[in-house]
Amino acid sequence: MFGQANVLAAGQAAFPPSVDDFYLPAIVPWGVENAPWFTKFTLMIWVAVGFLIIFFLATYRNPKLVPTKKQWFAESIYGFVRNNISVDMIGHQGVRFAPYFTTLFCFVLVTNAFAIIPLFQISPNSHIAFPAILAVISYVLFNYIGIRHHGFGKYFKHALIPPAPWYILPLLIPIEAFSTFIIRPFSLAVRLFANMFAGHMLLLVFTLGGFAMLNANAWLAPISVVSWVMTVALTLLEALVIVLQAYVFTVLSASYIQGALAEEH
Amino acid sequence: MDASVLAEVTGSTAAIGYGLAAIGPGIGVGLVFAAYIQSTARQPESSRMTLPYVWIGFAVIEALALFGIAFGFIWAG
Numbered sequence: 001m002f003g004q005a006n007v008l009a010a011g012q013a014a015f016p017p018s019v020d021d022f023y024l025p026a027i028v029p030w031g032v033e034n035a036p037w038f039t040k041f042t043l044m045i046w047v048a049v050g051f052l053i054i055f056f057l058a059t060y061r062n063p064k065l066v067p068t069k070k071q072w073f074a075e076s077i078y079g080f081v082r083n084n085i086s087v088d089m090i091g092h093q094g095v096r097f098a099p100y101f102t103t104l105f106c107f108v109l110v111t112n113a114f115a116i117i118p119l120f121q122i123s124p125n126s127h128i129a130f131p132a133i134l135a136v137i138s139y140v141l142f143n144y145i146g147i148r149h150h151g152f153g154k155y156f157k158h159a160l161i162p163p164a165p166w167y168i169l170p171l172l173i174p175i176e177a178f179s180t181f182i183i184r185p186f187s188l189a190v191r192l193f194a195n196m197f198a199g200h201m202l203l204l205v206f207t208l209g210g211f212a213m214l215n216a217n218a219w220l221a222p223i224s225v226v227s228w229v230m231t232v233a234l235t236l237l238e239a240l241v242i243v244l245q246a247y248v249f250t251v252l253s254a255s256y257i258q259g260a261l262a263e264e265h
Numbered sequence: 266m267d268a269s270v271l272a273e274v275t276g277s278t279a280a281i282g283y284g285l286a287a288i289g290p291g292i293g294v295g296l297v298f299a300a301y302i303q304s305t306a307r308q309p310e311s312s313r314m315t316l317p318y319v320w321i322g323f324a325v326i327e328a329l330a331l332f333g334i335a336f337g338f339i340w341a342g
Contacts, residue, residue, distance in 0.1 A: 019338055084317075085317075088317055089317060187325075187328045187332075190328065190331060190332060190335055191324060191327070191328045191331055193335070194331035194332070194334045194335045195331060197334065197335070198331070198334050244320075247320065248320055248321075248323075248324040251317055251320055251321060251324075252321065252324060255321060
């Protein structure tokens with residue numbers, strides 16, 4: 001956690017930043033490179049899970065008819081996901097998926113938010129593993145829901161065979177299969193991953209770029225301030241991306257479930 | 266003219282590749298928001314109704330640019 005700070009203090013920050021900057025030394029055992037068991041990312045995932053469980057338990061512990069401030073906050077998060085994502089996308093059946101979407105939205109939001117929270121300052125989602133698992137969950141869910149709703153054969157017939165003239169079907173069926181069963185989970189994972197990855201990389205470029213200019217020569221040193229001002233501006237942009245990507249991930253999962261439940265193609 | 270190197274550019278061609286990859290999604294995202302602004306200007310009541318589709322369209326188009334980032338690092342060469 002403090003490795004990067006020490007490097008900055010010693011004035012030997014490597015510029016430009018590379019993919020290696022995303023592989024932080026482990027916490028247990030302390031400072032070991034490429035240790036798989038307990039890294040900052042493991043810690044952040046547990047912090048996110050613990051925070052969400054405690055937050056929702058604490059706010060719902062003693063629900064009132066006239067909500068307290070905390071209860072109102074938790075209810076408005078749930079209400080937003082329920083009404084503006086589940087019901088808007090799926091229709092009245094969407095209410096039963098609202099708990100899943102709320103969990104997904106909050107989890108992605110909190111893990112994304114680590115990207116700009118001081119001392120954390122990197123999102124676990126900037127490693128493909130975490131978005132990939134989230135995408136697999138949504139993928140299994142929408143296929144399972146579709147198969148349960150339509151039956152196995154009818155679901156794949158719905159998913160693969162669009163209402164089109166027979167002679168165009170040899171072209172359309174592979175495209176539909178590719179886009180529904182391969183591109184969907186892949187793009188869901190890569191979208192979240194790449195946003196967080198690129199966001200962290202941008203912040204690294206401007207932070208470390210400031211140090212690089214400071215250490216370069218007397219003419220470039222004052223310009224490092226510009227670089228750090230850009231970091232502040234990009235942190236605000238990153239805050240927008242964090243919320244947007246959590247929303248987009250949830251909305252796309254909802255739209256896939258809607259597609260699986262739809263009666264027409 | 267001798268064959269010595271007069272000027273040299275170093276770095277990754279992946280950066281050029283990403284620049285090219287960003288053109289299409291840039292235009293596409295622009296079209297999405299242009300259409301949304303136009304539809305909202307014509308029919309202000311529809312703004313809430315069309316908003317989820319704006320974000321879905323935005324996300325689907327933006328994915329291409331983000332694939333560019335990811336593949337740029339994968340095949341950085």
